[in-house]
Amino acid sequence: MKQPGETRITSERPVAQAFGAMPTGRPGDVAVFPYLVYIEFLAALLFSIVLLVWSLTVDAPLLQEANPGVTENPAKAPWYFVGLQELLVYFDPWIAGVMIPTLIIVGLMAIPYLDTSTNAVGRYTIRERRLVISHFGFGFALWWILIFIGQFLRGPNWHIYWPWQDWSMVKSAEATLWDFPWWVGLPALIAYFGGPLFLAQKRWPWLLERLGMTRYVGAVTLALLFYGVPIKMLLRLLFNVKYVLVTQWFNV
Amino acid sequence: MANSRTDKLRRGALEWITASQLYRSIFRHGYDDTVRNRALEVTSNAFLHLHPITIPHHAIKVRFTYCLGGLTFFMFLVETVTGVLLMFYYRPVTEYAYADMKTLQYAVYFGMVLRNLHRWGAHLMVVLVMLHMLRVFLTGSYRPPREFNWVLGVNLLVLTLLLSFTGYLLPWDQLAFWAVTVGTNMAAATPFFGAEGPFHGLLGVDGTNDARFLLLGDVRVGGSALLRFYVLHCVALPLVAGVLMVVHFWRVRKDGGISRPL
Amino acid sequence: MHRGVCDMNNEAALQQLVELSRREFLARGLTAAGWGSFAVVLGAGTLETVRFFFPRVLYQPPSTFRIGTPEAFLARKGEADEYGVIFVDERWKPEQRFFVVRAKDRVYALTARCAHLGCTVNWFSSLDIFKCPCHGSQYHSDGKNFAGPAPRPLDRLRITVGVSGDLVVDTSIIYSVERFEADGAFVALA
Numbered sequence: 001m002k003q004p005g006e007t008r009i010t011s012e013r014p015v016a017q018a019f020g021a022m023p024t025g026r027p028g029d030v031a032v033f034p035y036l037v038y039i040e041f042l043a044a045l046l047f048s049i050v051l052l053v054w055s056l057t058v059d060a061p062l063l064q065e066a067n068p069g070v071t072e073n074p075a076k077a078p079w080y081f082v083g084l085q086e087l088l089v090y091f092d093p094w095i096a097g098v099m100i101p102t103l104i105i106v107g108l109m110a111i112p113y114l115d116t117s118t119n120a121v122g123r124y125t126i127r128e129r130r131l132v133i134s135h136f137g138f139g140f141a142l143w144w145i146l147i148f149i150g151q152f153l154r155g156p157n158w159h160i161y162w163p164w165q166d167w168s169m170v171k172s173a174e175a176t177l178w179d180f181p182w183w184v185g186l187p188a189l190i191a192y193f194g195g196p197l198f199l200a201q202k203r204w205p206w207l208l209e210r211l212g213m214t215r216y217v218g219a220v221t222l223a224l225l226f227y228g229v230p231i232k233m234l235l236r237l238l239f240n241v242k243y244v245l246v247t248q249w250f251n252v
Numbered sequence: 253m254a255n256s257r258t259d260k261l262r263r264g265a266l267e268w269i270t271a272s273q274l275y276r277s278i279f280r281h282g283y284d285d286t287v288r289n290r291a292l293e294v295t296s297n298a299f300l301h302l303h304p305i306t307i308p309h310h311a312i313k314v315r316f317t318y319c320l321g322g323l324t325f326f327m328f329l330v331e332t333v334t335g336v337l338l339m340f341y342y343r344p345v346t347e348y349a350y351a352d353m354k355t356l357q358y359a360v361y362f363g364m365v366l367r368n369l370h371r372w373g374a375h376l377m378v379v380l381v382m383l384h385m386l387r388v389f390l391t392g393s394y395r396p397p398r399e400f401n402w403v404l405g406v407n408l409l410v411l412t413l414l415l416s417f418t419g420y421l422l423p424w425d426q427l428a429f430w431a432v433t434v435g436t437n438m439a440a441a442t443p444f445f446g447a448e449g450p451f452h453g454l455l456g457v458d459g460t461n462d463a464r465f466l467l468l469g470d471v472r473v474g475g476s477a478l479l480r481f482y483v484l485h486c487v488a489l490p491l492v493a494g495v496l497m498v499v500h501f502w503r504v505r506k507d508g509g510i511s512r513p514l
Numbered sequence: 515m516h517r518g519v520c521d522m523n524n525e526a527a528l529q530q531l532v533e534l535s536r537r538e539f540l541a542r543g544l545t546a547a548g549w550g551s552f553a554v555v556l557g558a559g560t561l562e563t564v565r566f567f568f569p570r571v572l573y574q575p576p577s578t579f580r581i582g583t584p585e586a587f588l589a590r591k592g593e594a595d596e597y598g599v600i601f602v603d604e605r606w607k608p609e610q611r612f613f614v615v616r617a618k619d620r621v622y623a624l625t626a627r628c629a630h631l632g633c634t635v636n637w638f639s640s641l642d643i644f645k646c647p648c649h650g651s652q653y654h655s656d657g658k659n660f661a662g663p664a665p666r667p668l669d670r671l672r673i674t675v676g677v678s679g680d681l682v683v684d685t686s687i688i689y690s691v692e693r694f695e696a697d698g699a700f701v702a703l704a
Contacts, residue, residue: 007368010470029307030306030312031287031290031291031305031307032303032307033294034290036303037303040316040322043322043326044323047327047328047376048327051330051369051372054372055365055369056365057370057371058368059362059364060367060370060371060372061352062357062427063427064425065424066346066425066429068472068473068611069607069632070276070426070634071465071633071634071636071647072427072647073647074648075434075633075647075648078431080413081413081431081435087650088649091661092663092665093438093448093449093630093665094442094449096438097441098443099693108385108409109402109403109406109407111389111402112398112399112403116395117395117474117486118396121391121392121395121512122513123391123513124315124390125390125391125392126390133389156647157636157646157647158646158648159412170638174661175661176660178663199599248452249450250443251449430633430648433631433632434635437631437632441631460568461568465568466567469567471574
């Protein structure tokens with residue numbers, strides 16, 4: 001079967017050395033078959049086993065047949081959207097249900113066009129990219145924290161129930177909420193979105209230099225929009241503020 | 253020397269099989285462990301040929317990728333297979349949908365296990381795709397020249413969530429009904445295009461021509477919503493996801509291969 | 515860009531257009547026609563697809579319900595709370611999704627559909643409030659929102675006295691907050 005010019009792989013000729021001679025391989029490369037393929041196979045096998053055992057032991061939920069007259073109490077979205085549902089407590093639906101998801105998607109897609117450095121690629125570079133990773137990590141963590149709160153701490157009528165509290169306990173009415181008057185809300189919003197643009201430029205002048213105007217404004221605006229979410233939540237939780245800005249057409 | 257005799261027999265049988273026309277018509281490579289065969293095993297196989305022939309040594313370390321992308325794709329395959337099987341018993345009509353879930357549970361062999369596999373597999377897929385995104389971020393693998401593949405990946409993340417959400421309605425139980433009522437009412441809050449969103453009056457949008465109606469085919473969650481979600485879940489979204497996945501995998505190869513330190 | 519024809523007032527451009535050979539004229543015309551029909555086909559296809567999803571006829575269940583005589587509501591006595599509400603009748607909530615509110619001098623129908631995201635709100639008579647199970651919106655007994663994310667009070671439904679003398683609620687006719695009083699979304703009790 002051996003054809004002329006073929007290299008047999010033996011224990012005396014390590015794979016890397018054999019492939020070093022191949023036009024496609026760089027020195028140090030290994031053959032995909034079998035070294036990668038068997039890892040993929042084993043990973044798939046492992047997950048098949050886990051999934052099968054899980055499915056044999058835990059049944060998927062199925063409640064009563066759908067009934068438009070009776071709302072489940074509490075009525076929860078699927079867990080991966082419970083974070084957004086939690087945001088619905090703090091924001092109007094057009095923000096929590098439409099603008100925030102859209103901005104998350106657009107923001108994620110914009111990441112490689114804002115952070116265009118080609119350093120630190122292809123390995124875990126947490127120490128070298130502290131700034132970028134701490135922002136992304138905070139967002140990723142917030143997503144999961146909101147899911148945790150919505151999934152495990154929200155009980156009937158979407159009240160907070162601690163895990164040791166009984167759901168049959170009726171919670172009393174909540175405090176009445178108030179809005180900022182427009183002459184507070186409007187300047188506050190302008191200062192919030194305008195101020196950091198200048199302050200960040202003063203504090204870290206290299207940022208604007210490295211990113212250029214468009215990227216700088218885009219990145220700072222996206223970051224401010226993102227941090228506005230927990231800030232608004234804190235305003236509600238600590239001071240019972242419902243809207244920062246009330247207008248005739250929409251409320252923020 | 254019985255050992256050498258069985259060994260000889262084994263080699264003979266192997267040679268007989270690998271030399272047959274049938275074998276050679278399917279596999280265009282030899283069986284011996286040679287460099288040439290290792291390359292051919294990848295390039296002459298429709299399923300494996302998305303891989304390169306060789307790969308940097310560090311990239312096959314499990315602790316680099318944790319196989320997250322590949323496992324997400326594997327979950328998509330599991331969902332496809334179990335989903336197609338479930339379709340044999342499920343009718344997307346309000347009168348039958350819930351009853352068919354009960355049939356699957358009580359009257360069909362392994363019906364419940366299949367449904368569990370489909371449900372838990374979907375959850376696993378959502379978790380895996382999010383972790384895959386985290387891994388790609390932490391290794392800086394979205395940076396040029398891989399920007400566009402990251403964009404494709406974000407689209408695939410959204411599609412995974414949409415697939416999960418459309419599937420959520422199909423059991424037609426209380427959990428499904430109210431989750432989807434809440435979810436689709438958010439569409440009604442879309443600025444300009446939702447009947448309850450800001451500025452909807454400018455375009456003359458009301459409950460019967462807004463974004464929510466597009467999803468539900470009605471002003472409330474009912475039979476047409478069930479049918480629309482079913483078609484999206486079983487046909488439209490998987491097709492789009494499939495196409496994007498092909499491009500996503502192809503671009504891994506074309507945008508510089510699996511990410512490596514420079 | 516030597517073929518660019520933009521400004522017809524420009525003498526040179528006009529001259530250039532006049533001097534177009536027949537072949538060039540044809541080629542340019544065909545290009546325009548080609549791209550034009552491409553755009554038309556694409557546009558028509560998109561339009562058709564979008565329009566396809568909005569059918570001409572909707573099959574809806576009946577939306578009017580008789581809820582008994584005004585006298586029956588007048589007969590039940592009680593103390594009015596600070597919002598002028600004597601009692602909230604929940605009998606039609608499970609099936610028809612509305613509440614009937616008996617105020618001091620009137621009866622009106624409140625939809626049970628939360629003004630936030632459309633869950634069915636529940637009445638808590640001991641607390642004298644409505645609560646939504648989905649995102650915790652809370653309303654006073656007259657439907658006014660005071661806590662949680664609800665952007666406006668509960669909507670009111672059309673309520674009239676029918677030919678039989680019964681009160682009739684039409685769940686398909688919804689009154690906006692501003693027009694409760696103006697449109698008379700209530701029945702006055704003698």
